Amino acid sequence: MRSDNTISENVASLGPALEWLKNALNERLRVHFGQAESFELQPLNFYAENSWLARFIAEHNPCFEEFTVLMLAIVPQLQPGFFSKIIAEHFPEGGDFPEFGGVKASNHRGILPTGETAQFILAGDNLIQRLEVQRILSGEHWFAQKSILWLEPVREGEPIMSGRLILEPEIVEQLTIGAISKPRFSLDFPAEYIDTEMDWDDLVLHPNTLRQIHEVENWINHNDTLLHDWGMKKKIKPGYRALFYGPPGTGKTLTATLLGKHTGRDVFRIDLSRVVSKYIGETEKNLSRLFDKAENKNWILFFDEADALFGKRTDIRDAHDKYANQEVAYLLQRIENYNGLVILASNKRANIDDAFIRRFQSIIHFPMPRLEERHKIWAQTFPSQIKIAEDIDWQHVAARYELTGAGILNVVHYCSVELLASQSSTLDLKRLEFAIQREFVKEGKII
Template sequence: MTANPQQDIQIECTERLAQNASALQVEMNWFEKVLEARVLIYLENECAYRCIYDLPAPDLTETPSDYTDLVLEHKMMVEERLVLMLAIIPHLKPQLLNLFLCMDQSINKPFIEFGGWQGKRHHGFLPTGESAMFLLSGGDTHKRLQMLSLLERDHFFTRDGILDIQQANYNESYLTSPLVLTNEYFHRITTGQHLKPDYSMHFPASLISTNLHWDDLVLPAKVMADIEHIQTWLAHQKLIMKGMGLDRSIKPGYRALFYGPPGTGKTLTASLLGRSTNMDVYRIDLSAVVSKYIGETEKNLENIFKQAEKKQWILFFDEADALFGKRTSANSSNDRHANQEISYLLQRVESYPGVVILATNLKGNIDEAFSRRFQSVTYFPVPDKHLRLLLWEKALSSNNNNNCLHDDIDLMHIAGQYELAGGAIINVVRFSAINAIKMKRDKIQQDDLIQGITKELRKEGRML
């Protein structure tokens, strides 16, 4: 340890990178020999080994690293380590897979049994499920069937989000699915960073959080009682299910509907539930989930649900009526497709063993058949003048006790006169602070607030 904490962190990171590089190099050296042996044996060329299992896997207990921890955590078999390395190598040493690029001279084409898929920018070999099965089984059909379980959804590769093995489209061979190492685990085994999943077209969800506390949330007592009910479930689900012996009659999971005008605290409440229970909250971007391609919506959502189940996320569907709305009469193929998506979502949300929160501005837009399945339905109203005063006071309070308000401001009058939700009040405060600085003042004046309120009311189609 040094006297400089930042330097200590840098030294620790450097040592970790060296350990990870060493362990991965040892594993890649072994993989290279296994792959060469597999190809030579399959092509009936001279080989020093009778089968790939004559090449023992390295003893990783002698090589501490994040990769080692992952292997030991899941007690990986030899076959699982080979499949994992097959997905890792395109990122670290893609030339090791050049053997897969050799041509089948009998047809003057690449060997079909080697699998592989064409990347947009990567010019080397990218593995598929077929590549994995060839590596493990060669031409042995019985071994191939045994190894298929490694690519199934319930295997930890997929279940824990280590590999992204998407099902093949267009009724092609089952094993044409790309074998892709997820971004999360790429960083984990290389830099040691435990990243959270990023928003992408295949993962249309984003992590939401807050620096606020429950004391900052201003809601009517009845709403807070509903929220405390969800908190209690999050904290004591196991006790309720197992300790009280209710696991036979009560399903795991909790489904809540938050409804009410924009800016009334629905998203903040979801974020605070996550913060108070040390659970990640992921907001689902429903506009990105809906796809014009049949099956794509289900695939995108399944990717979120399977990770959420393992990592115990709270799922927050904002503007949920976009997908959980009332079903239409199936007069066209598009209507039938939309109804299929809704049915899938109803089933998937209902079977999710964690907490799902659906938020909407209008409760009436939610399908009635699904509304009955909520454990709680909570209305977030526009705050009355007493709650609005509290919101104004909290929004304008300072951490360093500096008073940023001019003496001419009458918050009680403003709270009573202008009906605004909490989100709109925050927007007004931001506008007022910017306006004050622009006018070279260090205090917010009444006129700043009135201008900000006017802008917010216009957004909602209202006049001052």
Template sequence: MEHNFIDIELSWLESCITKKINKDLSKNIDSTISKQNDIVIDSYYSQLASKLSKSERLILILALAQYIAPKKLLALMTAKEEDLTIGGLTLQNSYSGFIPTIDTALYLLTNDKYSIVNRLSSLNLFDSESTLIRENIIQLEKQDSWTPFTASVLTINPYVLHQILWNKPYVPAMSSSFPAEKITTEQEWSDMVVNRKTEKQLEEILSWVKQRNAMKSIPAVARKVLPGYRTLFYGPSGTGKTLAATLIGKLTGLEVYRIDLSKLVSKYIGETEKNLKQVFDIAEQHDWILFFDEGDAIFGKRSETSSSNDRYANQEVSYLLQRVERFPGTVIVATNFKTNLDKAFLRRFQTIVHFPAPNEDTRKMLWEKVFNDEVPKENDFDFSFFAKNFELTGANIINVLQQAVVLGFEENGGTIGKPQLTRALTRELSKLDKLDMKTERKLIFEHEECC
């Protein structure tokens, strides 16, 4: 159905070209176009066409033809020899064909090529506020700085073109030019253990993401409120910031992409902004949630300008600030220390969510959830003992689980016993430099005896 619909649009384009070249002005572009009500909304292209005016649809199919049906434009290449108002570029190389420009679109859209009024009216379709340009569907490429604006080549945004051709979103592989990766979780909202204040703030974010489109439908609100939602997660490592971000995506049906700051920041001037633009442009097309982990690496405070390096670093922060502010989706920035972030960013966050280190009660809940009934273990352990004596985060406790399971398979037939659990805990505490050989290790083995 998708290809049939595109074929109908191409036939309509061909008819418009023929009538224009033959100077058949008895009918305008409406004469052969399929009616808007006849569009079957079952594909990306048909969805795109359904929200465009007939003139915009003509521009779109004109730009698309050079990629999928270049023969449809050969008549324009031939006619250009006699009528320079057709515009376009004629290529005579390995690809012998015709590349349409704004002039080409104006030629097809105006009944009288000498009518300045008609030409200026049609030119509005290429204004920055027009649908095709504002939504980054059509891109305009000037060949030289001295050529007029109307000589700009019509191209289709590569991400839009990919969706038209394959009817599915384009997601590039993670690389230095696309420093983002999709993150998911098998856990559920009930698996997350945070204090009530933090949970309430996360629920507010969930409500916004779920109701964002309904809010945009109220013009009085949409005019006053900045697009998108920006939130800061801060607190020690392992307290659930990444899990919360992935769960928000899971519960709202949105994909979450974590920005790899090691690949994002480049030593070459302008490359960081270029990488950022790549991520934000694709994210806007797909309605992703963007998650900046260790955000102070790029959202950090701007410094005093004492060298060219300082100026470029400040430019990167300023550019990021602008893109985050314009992003229509959800941006989550995570950091260990809120004070490390630039105040200009802090002012623009709708919510700032604190993920504190878990207290004794929270630690007990974490131990019980991590070592739940589905985990093979010999008997019930005294988790209140662990919670009271060892200040660990959820991530630390999961590390203990992983090590205890391995030891259980090696030593106890796949079941976690007291020796395996205590040794796994000992190793985690040692890794964190929290193991005092004279006291805390003694407590661990006292627990082994008391259980």
């Protein structure tokens, strides 16, 4: 299996890398305890060609010090007793060893390395070199800029470098199993991954709508070339913002999912009920966690029923209005800075604040399907195992009943289950009309 091969390739690199780090730590400890005069790192020439570690080194070209920090951060994920065992060999009687740094966690039984650990191994008592390690762990370094590795914030008044080395969980997965797990729905990530087995041929849209959707697809496929090869990065923002508006059931969610499917992008539908909070500042925090997680992933973020969060701003009458408008302003900023595709879905265009409208590259209307579109949906949606009775004329059915694509699918679903239950394979007009009436009642409509 490919996954087994990937893990084997990663192990082929991680094993020697851990041995390299072990030698580096032993070398520093010998210098510290006066058993050696100088500290010297060995060359990085041990990684397997096809491993993720090899690709990481090829892409980022880390120096020895940067690579050491990376390995320090990954060690607790691989060998919990790595540091304790080595220290015990040089410090058999135990005792306090503040120079090494490191902290204990509530669940992890070993030593978790801190910035001070990296400083000890790479710099010892050399102040200039210790400050260089601090620079590597600063917010300006590419580790932090690319959300790869950073220092955990510490309590006010404590040394900055006493914070733990935090390695992005996705980097951990890539270094170990060679694949990134899709994030699970949680308080920290209020979005769910959505996909579909349907295809463009299954989606019946107005020709104008479909044309605009393909314009969005063109942006996804060619944006990197435009920004980097054609030099437009300094002139236009990297992301894309689209508004889908129209009645429920007209294909907005399915369209977003198909865009992801056909461009190789994961699509996440945002649960706005978990994002919006009545407590001041909480909505911004929820949005921040969401966009931070999505940054540089090429995900499509789909905000369904976006009116709740992206609606019109109010005149300021009290503190609540003031903070509500601040949430909108913050959201505008995050959406404009997001380098992927953001899709907002709303029942009505008028519900969305004008400040957002000006920032959309595409505003796409999903109207109720016309007669010819309803006819096509009816004709192609029923399973091939069902025989359609001669008294059913799809042209007549499409003309008489104004339903959305989702409404028609609900009718098909109901009829199919009823036929299976009655051990019949023929759909007659009476059963079809009963299912349609049932759908109209459910939607609160009158035939």
